[in-house]
Amino acid sequence: MATTETSASKVTADTLAAFSAAFNRHDANALMEFMTEDCVFDAAGGSEVYGARFVGRDAVRAAFEAVFKTFPDAHWGKGRHYVIGERGVSEWVFTGTHAEGWRIEAEGCDLFEFRDGLIAVKRAFRKERPKQNV
Template sequence: MTDTSLAPSQVTAETLAAFSDAFNRHDANALMGFMTEDCVFDAAAGPDVHGIRFVGRDAVRVAFEAVFASFPDAHWGQGRHYVIGERGVSEWVFTGTHTQGWRIEAEGCDLFEFRDGLIARKRAFRKERPKQPA
């Protein structure tokens, strides 16, 4: 049996940069075009060890749209993107003002798994910081 985990991926750092750009445009349709039908998104927060897990394009789209609704000015800046084999990483600084009036600025990253040239899994991680007044 051969380990193909480091085999070249159809997904590149440029793909992840384009995915990040779609987040910054708050373009859920474009985001879903990067993801498999059975994609998995593990949110940065939630009651389970993996945060809240969303499975399938419909559920993941709703989760992404909820972020855009909660943070109308959400932005993932200072992006750095890496791909090795069928895995990737995006590093970023998330900034946004919540609809409840508090502001966040925190470093974070996404860990990705790819399949057939698409994102099959996105796991989000973000620094936990006290809420700041807007």
Template sequence: MTGPMTGPVTGPVTSATLAAFSAAWNRHDIDALMDFMSTDCIFQSAAGPDACGSRHVGAQAVRQAFAAVWHAVPDAQWVGGRHFVHGDFGVSQWTFTGTAADGSRIEADGIDVFTFRDGKIHLKNVFRKVRPNLPAPR
């Protein structure tokens, strides 16, 4: 296993683990992200047809859903991260920024609610406060 800025650490999940997970998102590093996830992981996105958004179950489905975020918003970043862990439960707070396919800017505040199992992220459940699209940068 690698250190807190490049990949998961051994032992229980801590706020430093979630900070490293966030850093992997900002690097668009799918392999590092998946190292943090359990093999039977679940990702519940902020939007989708169900009350939970879109639900992706299992490492392969989660990997594809994570990668789709960067496809949709190639300059996606999660800034201002704050992370909290208590036992097998954690929260990351952030501001999502990026550029949509139509060129408009996206900015949304949100949180990830996590559950952990055996030192890995088992569930990543996303909640966002979406603001109207901002004008494209000039």
């Protein structure tokens, strides 16, 4: 009888929902448990065509922690998560108050690539909106 990969080694929509929940807890350690050692995070903003790129767990963790510091009340709500094979999408509405005092509310999404049951690549995209004073 042929063996097949178990569903436990696959990323599912529930996996992405749990990943999103860790973002909303601002739990960088939990987030890194979902990611490969050589993970890549392309932030929504940055000077390159892909935004700002962070490679490896230490750099990605630092980038996530910087978001939590910059937006102490950061929240990704109204999540919808989809997985097809080794790729996935999370849609969300980001809300937060910047450390400088302005507020944002914008739709966005993450595009994911998976490897060995973990997130290998996370590419973030967010609508650009004018700053809203609090």
